[in-house]
Amino acid sequence: MSTLLWVIVPYLCLAVFVVGHLWRYRYDKFGWTTRSSQLYEDRLLRLGSPLFHFGMLGVVGGHVIGLLVPRSWTAAVGIDDHLYHYAAVGGGLVAGVMALVGMVILIYRRRTVGPVFSATTVMDKVMYVFLGAAIVLGMWNTIAGSIFSLGGEYNYREGVSVWYRSFLAFQPDAELMAEAPVGFKLHALVAFGLFALWPFTRLVHVFSAPLGYLTRPYIVYRSRDSRPGQPGSTPSRRGWDRVG
Amino acid sequence: MRVMSQMAMVMNLDKCIGCHTCSVTCKQAWTNRAGTEYVWFNNVETRPGLGYPRTYEDQEEWQGGWVRKPNGRIALRAGGRLKKLLTIFSNPKLPSIQDYYEPWTYDYETLLSSPQTDTFPVARPKSLISGKDMNVEWSANWDDDLGGSHEHAARDVMLRGIEDKVKLEFEQTFMFYLPRICEHCLNPSCAASCPSGAIYKREEDGIVLVDQDRCRGWRMCVSGCPYKKIYFNHKTGKAEKCTFCYPRIEVGIPTVCAETCVGRLRYIGLVLYDADKVLEAASIEDEHDLYDAQRACFLDPEDPDVQRAAEAAGIPADWIEAARKSPVWALINRYEVALPLHPEYRTMPMVWYIPPLSPVVDVIRDTGEDAEERGNLFAAIDALRIPVEYLANLFTAGDPEPVTRVLKKLAAMRSYMRDINLGREPDESIPAAVGMSGEDMYEMFRLLAIAKYDERYVIPSAHAEQAHALEELATDCPVADQGGGQQDLFGEGSGYPTPVAVENFRMLQDRQTSDTLASPGDKASRVNLLNWDGKGAPEGLFPARKED
Numbered sequence: 182m183s184t185l186l187w188v189i190v191p192y193l194c195l196a197v198f199v200v201g202h203l204w205r206y207r208y209d210k211f212g213w214t215t216r217s218s219q220l221y222e223d224r225l226l227r228l229g230s231p232l233f234h235f236g237m238l239g240v241v242g243g244h245v246i247g248l249l250v251p252r253s254w255t256a257a258v259g260i261d262d263h264l265y266h267y268a269a270v271g272g273g274l275v276a277g278v279m280a281l282v283g284m285v286i287l288i289y290r291r292r293t294v295g296p297v298f299s300a301t302t303v304m305d306k307v308m309y310v311f312l313g314a315a316i317v318l319g320m321w322n323t324i325a326g327s328i329f330s331l332g333g334e335y336n337y338r339e340g341v342s343v344w345y346r347s348f349l350a351f352q353p354d355a356e357l358m359a360e361a362p363v364g365f366k367l368h369a370l371v372a373f374g375l376f377a378l379w380p381f382t383r384l385v386h387v388f389s390a391p392l393g394y395l396t397r398p399y400i401v402y403r404s405r406d407s408r409p410g411q412p413g414s415t416p417s418r419r420g421w422d423r424v425g
Numbered sequence: 426m427r428v429m430s431q432m433a434m435v436m437n438l439d440k441c442i443g444c445h446t447c448s449v450t451c452k453q454a455w456t457n458r459a460g461t462e463y464v465w466f467n468n469v470e471t472r473p474g475l476g477y478p479r480t481y482e483d484q485e486e487w488q489g490g491w492v493r494k495p496n497g498r499i500a501l502r503a504g505g506r507l508k509k510l511l512t513i514f515s516n517p518k519l520p521s522i523q524d525y526y527e528p529w530t531y532d533y534e535t536l537l538s539s540p541q542t543d544t545f546p547v548a549r550p551k552s553l554i555s556g557k558d559m560n561v562e563w564s565a566n567w568d569d570d571l572g573g574s575h576e577h578a579a580r581d582v583m584l585r586g587i588e589d590k591v592k593l594e595f596e597q598t599f600m601f602y603l604p605r606i607c608e609h610c611l612n613p614s615c616a617a618s619c620p621s622g623a624i625y626k627r628e629e630d631g632i633v634l635v636d637q638d639r640c641r642g643w644r645m646c647v648s649g650c651p652y653k654k655i656y657f658n659h660k661t662g663k664a665e666k667c668t669f670c671y672p673r674i675e676v677g678i679p680t681v682c683a684e685t686c687v688g689r690l691r692y693i694g695l696v697l698y699d700a701d702k703v704l705e706a707a708s709i710e711d712e713h714d715l716y717d718a719q720r721a722c723f724l725d726p727e728d729p730d731v732q733r734a735a736e737a738a739g740i741p742a743d744w745i746e747a748a749r750k751s752p753v754w755a756l757i758n759r760y761e762v763a764l765p766l767h768p769e770y771r772t773m774p775m776v777w778y779i780p781p782l783s784p785v786v787d788v789i790r791d792t793g794e795d796a797e798e799r800g801n802l803f804a805a806i807d808a809l810r811i812p813v814e815y816l817a818n819l820f821t822a823g824d825p826e827p828v829t830r831v832l833k834k835l836a837a838m839r840s841y842m843r844d845i846n847l848g849r850e851p852d853e854s855i856p857a858a859v860g861m862s863g864e865d866m867y868e869m870f871r872l873l874a875i876a877k878y879d880e881r882y883v884i885p886s887a888h889a890e891q892a893h894a895l896e897e898l899a900t901d902c903p904v905a906d907q908g909g910g911q912q913d914l915f916g917e918g919s920g921y922p923t924p925v926a927v928e929n930f931r932m933l934q935d936r937q938t939s940d941t942l943a944s945p946g947d948k949a950s951r952v953n954l955l956n957w958d959g960k961g962a963p964e965g966l967f968p969a970r971k972e973d
Contacts, residue, residue, distance in 0.1 A: 210638035210639070211637055211638055211661070211663075213638075213641065214640065214641050214642035214661070214662035214663055215641060215642040215643065215662060216642060216662040217642050217643075217644055217657070217662060218659070219515065219516060219519050219644060220519070220521065220522050220657050220659050221521075221522060221554065221659065222521075223515075223519070223521050226515050227515045227517070230514040230515045231514045231515055233514075234514040235514070295555040295556075295557065296554045296555045299555070299556065300659070300660075386641055386642075389621065389641040391510065391513075391620030391621050391622075391641070391643065392510075393622065394506050394509065394510065394619075394620040394621070394622070395506050395507070395510070397622055399616070399617035400612065400613060400616050400617060400626060401616055401619075401622050401624065401625040401626065402625060402626050402627075402628050403625040403626070403627060403628065404627070404628045404629065405627050405628070405629045405630075405675075
């Protein structure tokens with residue numbers, strides 16, 4: 182059972198995630214967009230969207246630190262468990278609450294503003310269920326597990342994180358996850374589901390984060406001939422330079 | 426000197442009758458799709474008026490275009506790259522659908538299906554955004570012909586500073602029409618605002634386009650464009666804009682708006698310019714100098730040095746020839762009667778306007794004086810500050826001097842040509858009064874009044890050396906591009922892309938040369954769509970499936 186849940190399912194989801202993105206990028210560049218609904222409604226979005234997105238950036242950053250940085254590394258630079266715990270719970274709470282409140286505002290907006298609701302696809306709704314569940318379970322793990330120690334002490338940095346790194350190194354150690362509290366298990370499973378859905382939802386826009394904007398020249402020039410497949414253009418032939 | 430060529434347009438506002446034919450044909454060609462119901466790549470505004478979207482010219486509010494910083498460099502008014510990325514989750518300056526207008530249709534079904542009643546059934550307006558009943562309260566040209574202007578027109582941004590002098594009483598106001606398309610700027614702030622780099626300027630003809638495969642829907646271009654000529658397609662989630670009808674331009678025919686203009690007021694042609702000078706010109710300190718600075722970027726296609734440099738820059742000979750014959754070049758630099766729209770946005774717009782003399786002529790005519798006499802016209806241009814100042818706010822960043830000069834030229838042309846048309850001795854002092862020769866004035870009159878199709882639209886078509894490829898003759902090796910990593914060897918992506926215009930050309934040719942009205946052989950067994958009630962799918966609606 183633990184092999185199925187913590188080896189087979191995760192790798193299946195990872196494969197869908199990777200191949201799905203490649204497929205989507207190859208065949209549906211036109212559909213690769215944020216699908217913004219700001220044109221319909223501005224007031225709630227102005228509040229909810231930055232809250233949610235900046236909160237999520239914090240959440241993702243926290244996960245990167247928590248899952249990928251081994252305990253020995255932080256110990257080596259002189260951060261003891263106690264200090265780490267405070268920083269993680271504090272930062273996690275702030276980011277998590279921002280993301281959660283933002284998401285509640287955004288879902289409320291999506292449900293109550295007519296045009297926004299009618300522009301919502303089935304895939305959007307499924308994705309919201311998974312994303313919402315993942316955030317709520319994550320918050321539960323932080324609050325119930327780390328603050329009130331419900332269900333006993335659990336240091337995820339010795340369990341879940343180690344498993345996650347072994348998973349990424351293709352040497353998965355399913356036992357580590359099997360011993361984790363049920364909240365962490367559910368959070369991980371929902372997250373796998375979300376990753377498997379990812380390439381088929383609007384979440385793909387995460388991978389378009391336009392960081393290149395910071396360095397590229399302001400005005401982009403492009404030749405009519407340089408891109409084959411563009412309507413109205415003809416590809417230039419090798420060996421034939423333009424005359425004149 | 427880095428020579429580049431730009432496809433540009435000039436509109437003669439004196440001839441615009443505000444019939445909206447350009448808008449309608451453009452909409453039929455480009456934006457009659459779901460998601461673009463509210464989008465008009467070409468729209469015609471009545472001025473004074475609010476424009477579309479409402480008060481788009483108020484850059485204090487909308488933050489479009491560029492501003493000159495105290496250090497002498499220009500920057501995006503809405504903020505630099507970092508600020509753009511930090512506000513990417515919710516664009517603070519995006520116009521809402523109400524700023525454009527909520528598009529609607531009518532519930533025509535009730536007219537047909539209504540039971541017998543005492544009163545006529547009514548087709549109620551339904552919003553195309555929410556699908557619900559709505560009150561129609563605004564549209565792209567709601568204040569057409571000054572309709573409702575006693576309520577709205579005072580909010581016209583261009584009236585700021587002269588509002589106390591303008592009488593907006595219906596009978597006393599002046600009025601003209603302003604057709605607008607994308608300006609295809611030399612220094613486009615939409616492209617600079619695009620985080621994804623999806624908006625680009627074509628090297629060959631300077632047309633500014635949105636790459637639909639690269640656009641990610643961040644919406645920064647919509648707020649970055651001071652003319653608000655980039656629109657967000659709310660169904661596809663991508664930005665769309667006027668394409669200068671590039672598939673038509675590529676095969677040498679004018680844009681749809683120009684082709685269908687009943688007043689024949691649009692001119693299309695090439696302008697050669699020095700790309701190295703653009704940024705410097707856009708950064709000039711005094712807004713009033715922007716008009717001259719932009720003109721100084723343009724290169725005289727008759728100058729042998731320019732021709733040589735253009736050739737060296739890879740501009741084909743037929744394009745240089747077209748630049749020499751360009752009516753746009755003539756109106757901007759030879760006769761100096763065309764002015765840019767809002768040069769103060771520092772985007773270096775490339776759709777220019779000949780300001781209308783008619784408001785002035787109308788005033789003189791109403792006083793009973795001779796409205797074609799030079800003295801009367803000149804005196805009126807000097808005396809009627811309001812139209813001139815208003816036009817200056819539109820075309821020269823508020824500097825009345827160039828507007829006055831242009832209007833006097835147009836007035837002089839009127840007087841001068843009257844003598845000729847009446848068979849009198851032409852008075853050479855009239856053109857001399859505006860610094861022109863009689864010959865030049867006559868040529869200008871010809872271009873403005875009676876120029877034929879091929880003089881108004883001088884559009885060099887796709888390169889002759891590429892005609893071979895355009896024809897798609899099967900003399901190329903089908904795998905020639907393998908290794909260049911361009912096409913697939915097999916399947917959908919293989920072969921060469923079909924140019925849009927050639928596709929249309931083929932369709933047209935098929936239609937013209939086929940024996941029947943509809944080509945398929947099984948036509949007899951098909952449903953006549955004219956008799957179809959729109960319900961269900963009767964047998965024969967679709968062609969039979971091919972049995973394998």
